[in-house]
Amino acid sequence: MATLKENLFEKIQAWRPRTTRLLKEHGEVKLGDVTIAQCIGGMRGVKCLTTDISYLDPFEGIRFRGYTIPETLAKLPKTSGVEMPSVESFFYLLLTGDVPNNEQTKLVEEEFKKRREVPGYVFDMLRALPKDSHPMAMFSAAIVAMQRESEFVKAYNAGLGKMDYWAPTYEDALNLLAKLPSIAAFIYRWKYKDGDIIEANPKLDLGGNFAHMMGIDKPYDDVARLYFILHSDHESGNVSAHTGHLVASALSDIYYAISAMINGLAGPLHGLANQEVLSWIQGVMDKMNGKLPSEEEMKKFVWDTLNSGQVVPGYGHAVLRKTDPRYTAQREFCLKHLPDDPIFKFVDLLYNVVPPILQEHGKAKNPWPNVDAQSGVIQWYYGLREYDFYTVLFGVGRALGVCANIIWDRALGYPIERPKSLTTAMLEEAAGIK
Ligand code: CMX
DSSP states (O other), rough: OOOOHHHHHHHHHHHHHHHHHHHHHTTTOOOOOOOHHHHHHTTOOOOOEEEEEEEEEEETEETTTOOOOHHHHHHOOOTTTTOOHHHHHHHHHHHSOOOHHHHHHHHHHHHHHHHOOOOOHHHHHHHHHHSSSSSHHHHHHHHHHGGGGOOOHHHHTTOOEEEETTHHHHHHHHHHHHHHHHHHHHHHHHHHHHOOOOOOOTTTHHHHHHHHTTTTTTTTHHEEEHHHTTTTTOOSSSSSHEEEEEHTTOOOOOHHHHHHHHHHHSSSSTTTEEEEHHHHHHHHHTTOOOOOOOOOHHHHHHHHHHHTTTTOTOOSSSOSSSOOOOHHHHHHHHHHTTOHHHHHHHHHHHHHHHHHHHHHHOOEEEEEEEOOHHHHHHHHHTOOOGGGGGHHHHHHHHHHHHHHHHHHHTTTTOOOOOOOOOHHHHHHHHHOOO
């Protein structure tokens, strides 16, 4: 049976003529204009990136390789006794666009298993960092520390041709992805559990092994699978995905690119919002002495946050204009596994209260919850209460999508990224006010 890499190469060869034709025969076709508002305002809506791994519709939400989240979860193969598909089967889908069968999934599981040993110097380096370092800083440092392992760098220095860049990039991506759960679990157990490290279990899939190394019982293995799948990709323009793509476009290897991706994810307007949500909820809980606020009391807490000039974490989105289906998928998990959990009830109450307030407040273009509004609740319920760790989980998942994108960037020969900047005086001149 063909391996993932062989199947991928077949797809790459079939895809390349499409990109070449678009560039050569239709390169001058316009996709839109850029306004001054977009130039100053974070390039919102400027169509200038290409990816086939996922697409984000403002009203429908994310599709991975054409499949919605419910379709993805339903179509991918599952082993008996687990509710969620394996991360390995999902990665096969992201990379090739095909839903793998059981044998193909097994092959990817074997690939990850044989690559998962983390070099000892990574743990030594993590132990040397101050223990109060943020787990995202630790995670980023651990990834970039492994840069010396890059197969791409070795092959590039040996004179590899451009058409073959994707192959050692694929090796780097799989080598890194296979190690991320062990590194994340190490950071967790070293930082918060007095260094009581749990060794990997070679029999388990990536999600199952992560739960095992975290020291959290079933169904946390399914929580891990669901988390990593949901957080994997959100097309290319978000800060983490775009950073990974941008850094890799300079032919920096996967280790540099994914470490940078993690740094972008660590911002409170992006991945760190899941930590902020739990911290916000805990603040309200403390003020309420642990009791669930009434709707009126909750409204006041939300208005207090807005009136003090802060954002309501977990709400709003740069592209989405409806409830994030990643929020909905996690909500369904909560309804099945933790319907009576007080924090879940709290999050549900926020869902009723926040959107009308944000509409009345009149600033946020999207008043609906995003993925981060719901993700901490499940972690909290299963005993992972150190909420500054939550973004690391997001990072393990996001690396799947960004690695898949970087492999394809190399396969299709995408160039170094270099948009053009203008001065304020030039904008004033374009506006006719100077
Ligand atoms: N609470 C209060 N104000 C909000 C808001 C929120 N949840 N969401 C947007 N706004 C405000 C913006 O701060 C902006 O205000 P100014 O004009 O004063 O600068 C205004 O509404 C317009 O913003 P927008 O166009 O609707 O949103 P952006 O595309 O600029 O930003 C996002 C998107 C996600 C950064 C923003 O909605 C936000 O800060 N949300 C809270 C943080 C959060 O949940 N981030 C996680 C997003 C998902 C992820 O990446 O993980």
